[in-house]
Amino acid sequence: MAGTDYGKIVRDGLWNNNQALVALLGLCPLLATTTSATNGLGMGIATTAVLLLSNVTISLIRRAVRPEVRIPVYVVVIASFVTVVELLMHAYFFDLHKVLGIFIALIVVNCTILGRAEAFASKNGVLPSAVDALGIGLGSTAALVTLGGLRELVGQGTLFAQAHLLLGDWARVLELGVGEGFHGALVAILPPGAFIGLGFLIALKNVIDRRATRKTVVIAAPPAQPAKAG
Amino acid sequence: MKIETSIVVAGLLLGAFSVAGAGLVAATHVATTDRIALNERQALLDKLSVLVPAGRVTNDMATDRIEVSDPSRLGSGRTTVYRAFDNGAPVGVILTPVVPDGYAGPIHLLVAVLSDGTLGGVRVVSHKETPGLGDKIEERRTDWVLGFDGKSLADPLPEQWKVKRDGGVFDQFTGATVTPRAVVKAVKSTLLYVREKGDALYAPPASAQVRALAGGAG
Numbered sequence: 001m002a003g004t005d006y007g008k009i010v011r012d013g014l015w016n017n018n019q020a021l022v023a024l025l026g027l028c029p030l031l032a033t034t035t036s037a038t039n040g041l042g043m044g045i046a047t048t049a050v051l052l053l054s055n056v057t058i059s060l061i062r063r064a065v066r067p068e069v070r071i072p073v074y075v076v077v078i079a080s081f082v083t084v085v086e087l088l089m090h091a092y093f094f095d096l097h098k099v100l101g102i103f104i105a106l107i108v109v110n111c112t113i114l115g116r117a118e119a120f121a122s123k124n125g126v127l128p129s130a131v132d133a134l135g136i137g138l139g140s141t142a143a144l145v146t147l148g149g150l151r152e153l154v155g156q157g158t159l160f161a162q163a164h165l166l167l168g169d170w171a172r173v174l175e176l177g178v179g180e181g182f183h184g185a186l187v188a189i190l191p192p193g194a195f196i197g198l199g200f201l202i203a204l205k206n207v208i209d210r211r212a213t214r215k216t217v218v219i220a221a222p223p224a225q226p227a228k229a230g
Numbered sequence: 231m232k233i234e235t236s237i238v239v240a241g242l243l244l245g246a247f248s249v250a251g252a253g254l255v256a257a258t259h260v261a262t263t264d265r266i267a268l269n270e271r272q273a274l275l276d277k278l279s280v281l282v283p284a285g286r287v288t289n290d291m292a293t294d295r296i297e298v299s300d301p302s303r304l305g306s307g308r309t310t311v312y313r314a315f316d317n318g319a320p321v322g323v324i325l326t327p328v329v330p331d332g333y334a335g336p337i338h339l340l341v342a343v344l345s346d347g348t349l350g351g352v353r354v355v356s357h358k359e360t361p362g363l364g365d366k367i368e369e370r371r372t373d374w375v376l377g378f379d380g381k382s383l384a385d386p387l388p389e390q391w392k393v394k395r396d397g398g399v400f401d402q403f404t405g406a407t408v409t410p411r412a413v414v415k416a417v418k419s420t421l422l423y424v425r426e427k428g429d430a431l432y433a434p435p436a437s438a439q440v441r442a443l444a445g446g447a448g
Contacts, residue, residue: 035361061247066240073247080251084258091262094269155362186362 013135020143026112031194040148044141058121059129155188281342281351303419329416352378364409391418
């Protein structure tokens with residue numbers, strides 16, 4: 001048995017098997033919370049925290065849990081951690097909780113988390129499971145922030161508005177505005193905008209992947225080709 | 231025999247995890263309850279104190295409150311009234327009326343009426359209006375709601391308590407008239423209610439105090 005390929009686990013989570021853009025899991029929170037980049041980031045961090053806790057726990061107990069009851073056990077573990085994260089957020093990030101509060105409970109039904117528990121943590125050791133949770137979590141967070149930023153920019157003409165609620169006062173420098181008088185395309189903020197935006201993101205990812213495949217083929221022939229496409 | 235044992239073991243296992251999970255949640259709950267209650271209270275105080283003149287309120291507005299009921303004018307069967315006193319002298323009341331006829335469901339307001347009958351301010355607590363259109367009633371989006379500051383039933387006159395499109399003095403938004411119209415109407419009826427009740431809103435009903443305490447932070 002060679003050592004676990006942590007690089008591959010991270011790459012899969014961030015890009016190749018991005019849960020939001022490839023597996024299309026966790027769409028319910030993804031579509032509901034991405035009205036702004038800040039909301040996306042908050043949701044992403046909360047999801048990553050729950051994912052990390054649940055993956056580590058499930059990896060620890062994987063030998064003790066009988067296969068017949070594994071799914072209910074995972075659900076109990078995940079639901080407990082989500083409630084704990086919700087309570088902690090309510091206590092320590094009160095303003096953010098006001099914005100995201102009702103969506104935090106949605107993490108329980110985020111298939112990404114149950115999916116990783118079943119597909120990865122139940123078969124792997126603690127460290128690989130933790131790495132997998134971080135990779136998958138950051139990949140989902142990136143998708144959430146990108147989609148949130150896209151919708152916020154198009155729909156409202158701002159980016160990272162209210163980021164200081166999440167990250168502290170220094171984050172005010174992140175808060176951009178296109179300027180007064182920009183009314184934006186309302187559809188981007190409304191639920192259809194979430195589907196349209198997600199569609200574009202998935203398409204974009206597929207285009208990039210296809211380019212990369214083609215480039216690999218080209219590079220394979222003349223090895224001295226400089227990276228043209230940047 | 232073997233199958234039965236394994237089912238029992240599996241059931242016990244699931245039960246053990248449920249107990250452990252519930253225990254974890256209970257422990258976190260106990261550890262955070264006080265802090266959450268403190269946060270809620272502070273958030274409430276922050277919201278209330280901007281609506282009354284700074285530095286003049288000497289009582290604790292978050293707990294000095296009464297419940298009133300006037301569904302036709304205040305929009306719901308139970309309306310909380312927070313009272314502000316300056317060493318026993320009335321400064322103002324802050325009501326929590328509900329706007330029943332918003333574009334997309336009820337709009338919850340905070341309306342501060344000072345003891346001289348003018349508005350200390352109006353804030354939107356929650357609403358479901360269309361993002362980008364009706365949500366301009368929020369203070370963090372536009373200054374519209376600040377236009378109520380200092381207004382009273384004498385200024386503008388009662389028949390001008392309408393949006394401009396209806397011949398009144400308050401702005402509407404492009405593409406959203408229903409929302410501001412409903413809010414203006416609700417603020418006006420709140421003012422009418424406060425004028426009619428007068429000093430009764432400042433009276434110290436012992437039973438209401440007890441009820442407010444029993445209601446806790448909720």
